[in-house]
Amino acid sequence: MVIEPFSLTGLLVLAIFLIGMTLIVFEAQLEMDKFKPAMFMMSGLVVIGAHYALNDPNGFKYFLHAQEETKGELFGLIAFMAFMWMIVELLNERNVFTALNGFLLRKGLGAKGMFWATGALSALLSPFINNFTTAMIFGNSVKNISVNQRYTHVALCNIVVASNSGVWFLGTSTSLMVLLAGKISIAGLLLLIPSSLIGWLLFAATLHFFYLRGVNGGDLIRVADQQDSAIKPGGRGLALVGLIAIVGAVLCNILLKVGIEFSIGIGLGIVALYAWLLTHRGIELPWQDQLQKVEWNALLFFIGIITSVACLNHVGWLSYISRLFELMSPTSVNVILGVISGVMDNVPVEAAALMSNPQLGLDQWALNALMVGIGGSITVVGSAAGVMAMTLDKSYSFGVHFKFLPAILVNFFGSLGVWYLQFQIFGLY
Numbered sequence: 001m002v003i004e005p006f007s008l009t010g011l012l013v014l015a016i017f018l019i020g021m022t023l024i025v026f027e028a029q030l031e032m033d034k035f036k037p038a039m040f041m042m043s044g045l046v047v048i049g050a051h052y053a054l055n056d057p058n059g060f061k062y063f064l065h066a067q068e069e070t071k072g073e074l075f076g077l078i079a080f081m082a083f084m085w086m087i088v089e090l091l092n093e094r095n096v097f098t099a100l101n102g103f104l105l106r107k108g109l110g111a112k113g114m115f116w117a118t119g120a121l122s123a124l125l126s127p128f129i130n131n132f133t134t135a136m137i138f139g140n141s142v143k144n145i146s147v148n149q150r151y152t153h154v155a156l157c158n159i160v161v162a163s164n165s166g167v168w169f170l171g172t173s174t175s176l177m178v179l180l181a182g183k184i185s186i187a188g189l190l191l192l193i194p195s196s197l198i199g200w201l202l203f204a205a206t207l208h209f210f211y212l213r214g215v216n217g218g219d220l221i222r223v224a225d226q227q228d229s230a231i232k233p234g235g236r237g238l239a240l241v242g243l244i245a246i247v248g249a250v251l252c253n254i255l256l257k258v259g260i261e262f263s264i265g266i267g268l269g270i271v272a273l274y275a276w277l278l279t280h281r282g283i284e285l286p287w288q289d290q291l292q293k294v295e296w297n298a299l300l301f302f303i304g305i306i307t308s309v310a311c312l313n314h315v316g317w318l319s320y321i322s323r324l325f326e327l328m329s330p331t332s333v334n335v336i337l338g339v340i341s342g343v344m345d346n347v348p349v350e351a352a353a354l355m356s357n358p359q360l361g362l363d364q365w366a367l368n369a370l371m372v373g374i375g376g377s378i379t380v381v382g383s384a385a386g387v388m389a390m391t392l393d394k395s396y397s398f399g400v401h402f403k404f405l406p407a408i409l410v411n412f413f414g415s416l417g418v419w420y421l422q423f424q425i426f427g428l429y
Helices: 008-025 035-055 057-093 096-106 111-129 131-145 149-168 173-180 186-190 193-210 235-256 260-280 287-291 296-314 319-327 330-344 346-356 362-375 384-392 398-402 405-425
Strands: none
Touching: 008 035, 008 296, 008 330, 035 057, 035 296, 057 096, 057 131, 057 173, 057 235, 057 260, 057 287, 057 296, 096 111, 096 131, 096 235, 111 131, 111 149, 111 193, 131 149, 131 384, 149 173, 149 186, 149 193, 149 362, 149 384, 149 398, 149 405, 173 186, 173 260, 173 346, 173 362, 186 235, 186 362, 193 362, 193 405, 235 260, 260 287, 296 346, 319 330, 319 346, 330 346, 330 362, 330 405, 346 362, 362 405
8 A cells, every 4th residue: 555544645635535525415405516526526636646746756656557547447438428428419319219208108108107118218228328318318208298296206216216227238337337347248237137127127116006106186297299209300210220339339349359438439430420421311410519419527527536536545545445345245345335325426436346446256246236326226316317307307306305215225125136036046147
């Protein structure tokens, strides 16, 4: 260990991290985008640099090496998210997702039908277009059709938990981080399909029978305006090309060992070329504008958080997580990390777990991705999907989300139970 955690430098780095995390947790109340305190948290680098300049100039080599490792981790994460976001924005511009919502309404689904349909689509699509995007798409759908606030809250909670269940592929930053760190493969993540989806089904059934059935007051939803819900010209073809690009990226990663961030980058190139072809066929598609609609505030948040956690690691604080894995069973520690992720966002929790580098097998790294990913649903501030729900509906607060805690715990422990049966009892991995 280069710097002791209880040294002045170590305590200053910890203080910067805790101040930043406190601001992030209360971002809604402070009306402050969380990327701002996250970027401030990188100032731990300055503290560490000053320590070496004043006390140990030879230690700069360790500091530079740590920064190089962090840059490598950040490139994979940010590149994948940016590339995937661009593909989603191109599809969104063609009304692909809006048309999907319109299709559901034309089928005459009632309030309960829309509850199950938006939840199921969030659970099935979030692994591919991430939890933030599905919460935005289907949360907007619920907001547009709901005429009852209690129904809106129940449906939004369902969408948040369903979106976070996308840990079985790349639906949450947690699963992506574990994959890019080389702790698990895509095939390993796919083993989480039973625990993720069954856990959501148990949760949704609980929410339906104990919360949704108690919502009354006449009609709960209205038929939304369908005028702008039709898919735009070229949208179907673009959706097909996008699906082929994503599946191809996965196959390249599994079979040819091409990094998933590079594979998705190739997929983006194919989708963008097809979009360019559509414009030359006379279809108006501002594809270049769509490529620039990446949510940079979200990417800046990841850069700040991961860098600040790397600072904690450099001054020795993350060694205590490794010791936890030595003192307790890995299963217990992963469950604890899942609970913590619901309080302080799953990104720093997963970053801390990865940088502490415990020696775990496939089964435990899969559990780690599962627990930290779905653990973000425990509170509304624990995941990007929850923050999006609060953004869409200002009345959906920490307190409102907390009312659904019993059902959310059914999801958490139900998923854990299915994982235990699959991995520990039957050894299916």
